[in-house]
Amino acid sequence: MSDLLSVAKLAGVSRATAARAFSSPDLVRPATREKIFNAAQQLSFRPNKVAQQLRSQATQMIGVMVPSLDNPVFAEQLQAMEVAARASSYSLLVTTSEYSPSREEEIVEEMLRQRVDGLVLTVADAGNSAVLEKLRLENTPCLLVYNPPGNSGYASIGVDNNAAGADATRHLLTLGHERIGMVAGPLLQSDRAQQRYEGYRHAMRDAGFKPRPVVEMNRHTQADLASLTPELNGPDFLTAVICTNDLLAISLMGELQRAGFSVPGDLSVMGFDGIALGKHLYPSLCTIEQPRAEIGRTAVQTLLAMIRGESCTPAPLPHALRQGESVGIPTFRKSMLGTS
Amino acid sequence: MSDLLSVAKLAGVSRATAARAFSSPDLVRPATREKIFNAAQQLSFRPNKVAQQLRSQATQMIGVMVPSLDNPVFAEQLQAMEVAARASSYSLLVTTSEYSPSREEEIVEEMLRQRVDGLVLTVADAGNSAVLEKLRLENTPCLLVYNPPGNSGYASIGVDNNAAGADATRHLLTLGHERIGMVAGPLLQSDRAQQRYEGYRHAMRDAGFKPRPVVEMNRHTQADLASLTPELNGPDFLTAVICTNDLLAISLMGELQRAGFSVPGDLSVMGFDGIALGKHLYPSLCTIEQPRAEIGRTAVQTLLAMIRGESCTPAPLPHALRQGESVGIPTFRKSMLGTS
DNA sequence: TGAAAGAATGAGATCGATCTCATTTGTTTG
DNA sequence: CAAACAAATGAGATCGATCTCATTCTTTCA
Numbered sequence: 001m002s003d004l005l006s007v008a009k010l011a012g013v014s015r016a017t018a019a020r021a022f023s024s025p026d027l028v029r030p031a032t033r034e035k036i037f038n039a040a041q042q043l044s045f046r047p048n049k050v051a052q053q054l055r056s057q058a059t060q061m062i063g064v065m066v067p068s069l070d071n072p073v074f075a076e077q078l079q080a081m082e083v084a085a086r087a088s089s090y091s092l093l094v095t096t097s098e099y100s101p102s103r104e105e106e107i108v109e110e111m112l113r114q115r116v117d118g119l120v121l122t123v124a125d126a127g128n129s130a131v132l133e134k135l136r137l138e139n140t141p142c143l144l145v146y147n148p149p150g151n152s153g154y155a156s157i158g159v160d161n162n163a164a165g166a167d168a169t170r171h172l173l174t175l176g177h178e179r180i181g182m183v184a185g186p187l188l189q190s191d192r193a194q195q196r197y198e199g200y201r202h203a204m205r206d207a208g209f210k211p212r213p214v215v216e217m218n219r220h221t222q223a224d225l226a227s228l229t230p231e232l233n234g235p236d237f238l239t240a241v242i243c244t245n246d247l248l249a250i251s252l253m254g255e256l257q258r259a260g261f262s263v264p265g266d267l268s269v270m271g272f273d274g275i276a277l278g279k280h281l282y283p284s285l286c287t288i289e290q291p292r293a294e295i296g297r298t299a300v301q302t303l304l305a306m307i308r309g310e311s312c313t314p315a316p317l318p319h320a321l322r323q324g325e326s327v328g329i330p331t332f333r334k335s336m337l338g339t340s
Numbered sequence: 341m342s343d344l345l346s347v348a349k350l351a352g353v354s355r356a357t358a359a360r361a362f363s364s365p366d367l368v369r370p371a372t373r374e375k376i377f378n379a380a381q382q383l384s385f386r387p388n389k390v391a392q393q394l395r396s397q398a399t400q401m402i403g404v405m406v407p408s409l410d411n412p413v414f415a416e417q418l419q420a421m422e423v424a425a426r427a428s429s430y431s432l433l434v435t436t437s438e439y440s441p442s443r444e445e446e447i448v449e450e451m452l453r454q455r456v457d458g459l460v461l462t463v464a465d466a467g468n469s470a471v472l473e474k475l476r477l478e479n480t481p482c483l484l485v486y487n488p489p490g491n492s493g494y495a496s497i498g499v500d501n502n503a504a505g506a507d508a509t510r511h512l513l514t515l516g517h518e519r520i521g522m523v524a525g526p527l528l529q530s531d532r533a534q535q536r537y538e539g540y541r542h543a544m545r546d547a548g549f550k551p552r553p554v555v556e557m558n559r560h561t562q563a564d565l566a567s568l569t570p571e572l573n574g575p576d577f578l579t580a581v582i583c584t585n586d587l588l589a590i591s592l593m594g595e596l597q598r599a600g601f602s603v604p605g606d607l608s609v610m611g612f613d614g615i616a617l618g619k620h621l622y623p624s625l626c627t628i629e630q631p632r633a634e635i636g637r638t639a640v641q642t643l644l645a646m647i648r649g650e651s652c653t654p655a656p657l658p659h660a661l662r663q664g665e666s667v668g669i670p671t672f673r674k675s676m677l678g679t680s
Numbered sequence: 681t682g683a684a685a686g687a688a689t690g691a692g693a694t695c696g697a698t699c700t701c702a703t704t705t706g707t708t709t710g
Numbered sequence: 711c712a713a714a715c716a717a718a719t720g721a722g723a724t725c726g727a728t729c730t731c732a733t734t735c736t737t738t739c740a
Contacts, residue, residue: 001455003696014720019698029718044477049454050399051696053390054725061433068419070616075415079408082436086447091454093401094434096422107426114389114431115341137384222620251620258622258665276410277617280562280591282598325598343726354690359728369688391726394695 002043010039022047053115062303063093063111063119065104066145071221071247072275073292074122077145080296081120088304090117099124099189099220104131112140118303120145125191127151141306145299146290148195155312157299159319161192164288165199168242168270171286171321173207177240177268177330180204181212181231183252184244185220193244196272200242212238221247225255232267239330240268246275246287253283253326264328274322286324291317342383350379362387393455402643403433403451403459405444406485411561411587412615413632414462417485420636421460428644430457439464439529439560444471452480458643460485465531467491481646485639486630488535495652497639499659501532504628505539508582508610511626511661513547517580517608517670520544521552521571523592524584525560533584536612540582552578561585563592565599572607579670580608586615586627593623593666604668614662626664631657 008018013032021028021036028036039045053059062085066074078094085092093116095107104123108131111119118141123129126147132154135142142154149156172180182200184193201211215231217223223243231238243249249271253263263269263283271278274289294317302314348358353372361368361376368376379385393399402425406414418434425432433456435447444463448471451459458481463469466487472494475482482494489496512520522540524533541551555568563583571578583589589611593603603609603623611618614629634657642654 004698005696015696016698016721017719019696020719023698027718032718046449046453048394048696050390050393051725052698054388054394054695054727055697055699057725059390069409069415069422070412070419072410072412072415075409075412075418078415078434079410079436082409082434083438086435091450092434094418094422094432095426096419098423109386110431113386247617247620250617254620254622254624256622258624277587277590280587280594281621282594282596284594284598344728345726355726356691356728357689359726360689363728367688372688388726391695392728394697394725395727395729397695 001048002045003048004045007036007039007043007045010043011035057115059115059117060089061091061093061114061116062300063095063108063114063116065095065097065107065111065119065121065123067099067122067124068096071245072277073146073245073273073290076276076292077296077299080293081300084297084300088300090300090304097123101130104129105134108135112138116140118142118307120299120303122146124189126154126156127191141303143299143303143306145295146192148191149316151191155302155306155314157295157302157314158192158316159288159290159295160316161195162199162202164272164290164319165196165242166203167199167319167321168196168272168288169200169203170207172240172242172268172270172327173203173209175240175268175327175329178209179212179236179238179240180209181215181228181238181241182244183215183217183223183228183241183248185217185248190244196242196244215241217248221245221251223248223252223255225252225259228252232261238267240264240270240327242270242272244272246271246273246278246285249285249287249326250278250281253281253285263326265331268327268330270327274320278324279322281326283325285322286327287322289320289322291319341388342385343388344385347376347379347383347385350383351375397455399455399457400429401431401433401454401456402640403435403448403454403456405435405437405447405451405459405461405463407439407462407464408436411585412617413486413585413613413630416616416632417636417639420633421640424637424640428640430640430644437463441470444469445474448475452478456480458482458647460639460643462486464529466494466496467531481643483639483643483646485635486532488531489656491531495642495646495654497635497642497654498532498656499628499630499635500656501535502539502542504612504630504659505536505582506543507539507659507661508536508612508628509540509543510547512580512582512608512610512667513543513549515580515608515667515669518549519552519576519578519580520549521555521568521578521581522584523555523557523563523568523581523588525557525588530584536582536584555581557588561587561591563588563595565592565595568592572601578607580604580610580667582610582612584612586611586613586618586625589625589627589666590618590621593621593625603666605671608667608670610667614660618664619662621666623665625662626667627662629660629662631659 008015021033097104144156146158204211271285271287278285348355437444484496486498544551611625611627618625
C-alpha cells in the first residue's frame with residue numbers, strides 16, 4: 001500500500017506539500033496539486049486513517065455497546081446510529097455485552113484502548129454498574145441509551161419508562177381492565193423494566209386497584225406459559241398483562257393461542273418497545289413505542305456534541321401508545337383453566 | 341492520557357524496556373518489571389491501540405457491511421460475528437449499506453482507509469457489483485455472507501439457496517400442494533432471492549407442475565395483500581406461497597388473517613431465513629432456517645484464516661426445514677374472493 | 681580471577697500523516 | 711529594477727508503541 005511519501009517522491013515534492021494537496025488544496029499551486037494527484041492516482045494512494053488518528057489524537061470512532069443484537073430494539077437503534085454516525089463521518093465500533101457485567105468491563109477497556117472518541121452504552125443496571133464507576137475517572141465522553149437517567153449521573157437517551165409504564169397501564173384501565181399483571185424477564189434485572197413496573201404500580205394505585213407482583217419468566221425474551229398459568233386461574237384471574245418487552249409479549253401471545261386461549265378474548269397482551277414487526281402480526285401487538293430510530297440518532301448527535309465539548313442535558317424522548325389488536329375490552333369469563 | 345514514555349521515565353527505564361514489560365514480560369528482570377507496572381498503575385497507563393496498529397500494520401479490526409440491521413437475519417448474524425471476533429481479540433467496524441450500491445462503495449473505501457484487516461460483506465447482487473470489482477484490485481481479504489458464491493469469484497458463507505428453495509417447494513408438494521407461488525421483494529433484486537426462485541422452479545418442474553411467475557411486493561420486508569389477491573382468485577388460485585424472507589412471510593400472514601383468511605386453512609405460508617421470532621408466533625412460521633449464528637461465526641473464522649494467509653474454500657452451510665403451523669394440508673376450497 | 685556466554689537494557693529508527701516554522705519562490709509596486 | 715510583501719514549499723518534529731542492533735550487566739565455569 002503506497003503512502004504519502006512515495007506519492008510525494010513521484011510528484012517531486014516534499015511530504016508536507018503532498019499532505020497539503022489533500023488537506024488544504026488551496027495552499028498548493030494548481031500545477032503542483034495536479035502532479036500530486038496524478039502521482040496518487042498512479043500509485044493508487046489511499047490515506048491511512050490509523051496514521052491520521054495517531055497524529056490528530058482523534059479516531060472519529062464511536063464505541064457502541066448493547067446487550068444483544070438478537071433483540072430488534074437494539075438492532076433498530078443501532079441501524080439509526082450507524083446512519084447518523086456516517087453522516088458525520090464517524091464510524092461505529094460495535095460490541096455486545098450479552099448482559100454480562102464482566103464483559104461490559106472488558107469491552108469498555110478495549111474501546112478506551114482503541115481511543116474511541118466517545119461511548120454509547122446500554123448497561124444492565126445503570127444505578128449499580130461497575131463499568132460506569134470506572135468510566136467516571138476517564139474523560140472519554142459517555143452516554144447511556146435506554147437506561148433511565150438519574151441513578152447513574154450519566155446523560156441518557158430514552159423515554160420516561162416510569163411514565164410509559166403508567167400510560168400502558170392506564171390504557172388498559174380505560175378499557176375496563178382491573179386485574180392487570182406485569183410480565184418480566186428473569187429477576188427484573190433490567191433497570192428499565194423496574195421503572196416500567198413502578199409506573200404500573202403507580203397507575204394501578206391511582207385507579208384504586210392493587211398492583212400485583214411481577215410475573216417472572218425464565219428468559220428475557222421468551223415466555224413460558226407455565227409461570228403465568230396460576231395468574232389466569234382462580235377468582236382473581238388476570239384479564240390483561242403488560243410485558244416488559246415486545247419479544248416477551250409476542251412469544252406469550254403465541255403460547256397462549258397455541259394453548260387454546262384467545263388474544264385478546266381471554267387475555268389482553270401489551271408489549272413494550274415497539275419493534276417494527278409487532279405491527280404486522282395478527283393480532284397486531286399493542287405496545288408502548290419507543291422511538292428507536294430517533295433514540296439512536298439523538299444518541300449519536302448528543303455524543304458528538306459532547307465530543308465537541310458542548311455541554312448538553314438531553315431530555316427524555318416521547319413514547320407513544322401504539323394501538324393493537326392484542327388488547328381488547330375485558331369480557332366476563334370464568335376461570336379459563338377451571339378444573340372444577 | 342499517559343503514554344509508555346512517561347511510564348518509562350517514572351520507572352527509570354527506557355521506552356524499550358517499558359514496552360517489553362508488557363509485550364514479553366519474561367525478557368525483563370522481575371524487579372524492573374515490578375517498577376514498570378507500578379509506574380503504569382500510578383499513571384493509569386492504558387496502551388494506545390492506534391499506535392500499535394500503525395506500528396504493527398494490523399488493526400485487528402474486521403469491517404462488516406450488511407444491508408440493514410432492521411432485518412433480524414443480519415442482526416442475528418452480526419451478534420454471532422461479534423462474539424466470535426471478540427473471542428479472537430478482533431473488533432468489528434459495522435456499517436449498513438441500505439441496499440445502495442453507492443453507499444456500498446463509500447463504505448468499503450472508508451474501511452480500506454481505516455486499514456481493517458479484512459472485510460465481511462453482504463452485497464445486493466454479488467454477480468454484478470461495482471464494489472466487488474474494485475475490491476478485486478486490493479489485497480485486503482474479503483468474504484461474502486449470504487450472497488451466493490460462484491458468480492462473483494469471492495468466497496462466500498451461506499446456504500445453498502437454490503437447494504433450499506427446492507426443499508421448501510418439495511415440502512409443500514409433499515403435503516399435496518400443487519399451486520404454489522413465490523412472493524418476493526421489489527424487482528427480485530437480491531441475488532439470493534433469485535436463487536431461491538430458481539430452486540422453486542426446478543422443484544416444481546420436477547414434480548410436473550408449472551412454476552408461476554414471482555409475485556412482487558412493493559417493499560422488501562412488508563407484504564401488501566393487494567399484489568397477491570389476484571393469485572388467490574380464479575380457478576388457479578394458490579394454496580401455498582413461499583416468501584423470500586421471514587419478515588415478508590410474517591407480515592403476509594398478518595395481512596391475510598386480518599382480511600379474514602385463515603393460515604394455513606386458506607393459504608399455507610412459508611418463510612425463508614429462520615429468524616428466531618418465527619418460532620414463537622401463532623401460527624408458528626414454517627420456514628427454511630439458515631444457521632444465522634453459525635454463518636456469522638464461520639464467516640469470522642474463515643476471514644481470520646484468510647488474514648493469516650491460509651487459503652480456504654468454505655463449503656455451503658446446511659439449511660434446515662423448520663416445521664411450522666403456518667403450513668398445512670391443502671383443503672378443497674372455492675375461490676376465496678369469489679364475487680360470483 | 682578472568683573470560684566467555686547469556687541476560688537485561690538502551691539508543692535510535694520506524695509506521696504514515698500533519699503541523700510549525702523557516703526558507704524559497706513569485707508577485708506587486710514605488 | 712529593486713524593495714517589500716505574499717505565496718508556495720521544505721525540513722524536521724510529533725503522535726505512541728515496538729523492533730533491531732548494540733551495549734552493559736550478570737552469571738558461570740575453567
